[in-house]
Amino acid sequence: MSREKLKALEELQKVDLKIRDLEAEAEKHPARLRQIEIERGQAKTALDATRGKLADNERARRQNEQLLGLERDKVKKWESRLNELKTPREYAALARELDIAKKTNLTAEEELKRLIGEYDDLRKLVGTGEAGLSEKEAVVTREGQEIQSSLDAVQTQTQELQAERARLIEECDKSLVSKYERIRKQRGGVAVVPVVSGTCKGCQRNIPPQMANNLLTSSEILSCPNCHRFIYAGEEPQGDEAGV
């Protein structure tokens, strides 16, 4: 009698464990989706930063070109004026100014050259970044769909199992069900376990020998004194493995 009651509970437990596994599986999906969305976000941030640098480069280049143009005009104007100057002092002063202006232009030209080189590198980086981002976006789209369809499948399976559970619970002794619920919540989903060779298969501890005997004879429902799970006499292993 007690064995039958526990068998009904054990059937319920099988379904509950399947439901638990499905729920655990379903929880992994949103985590994966978050992960790939984070990766997409990082790719986007990196690309935006590179685009920002490219825009800075273009701005700096325009400014440099403009400045260089003005300075060159100035140099030309001064050079044409050199011969018109009356005194050696004026000549020397302008010649010094010219010298400085030419040096400044040389630096600006070098900077321009550097900016042009940097521009090419940045253009390449933007290209790589764009390809990387669209790859991440494709992953989000593809895996997003896959995740959605597995979540749908999990939901269907869970509904089926819930229906099965409702049917099984009708076959269980009501007074045991609430205790079963409490234990399985505390004990990782497993509330009904066999005792094999005197060992509770829930907590792997030995139960008192007298209790092991009672399991075979008593009509009472017994619980493991250590983990409090419902226990019943399981099948003993055959041959040399019998142990204890």
Ligand SMILES: [Zn+2]
């Ligand atoms: Zn136990």
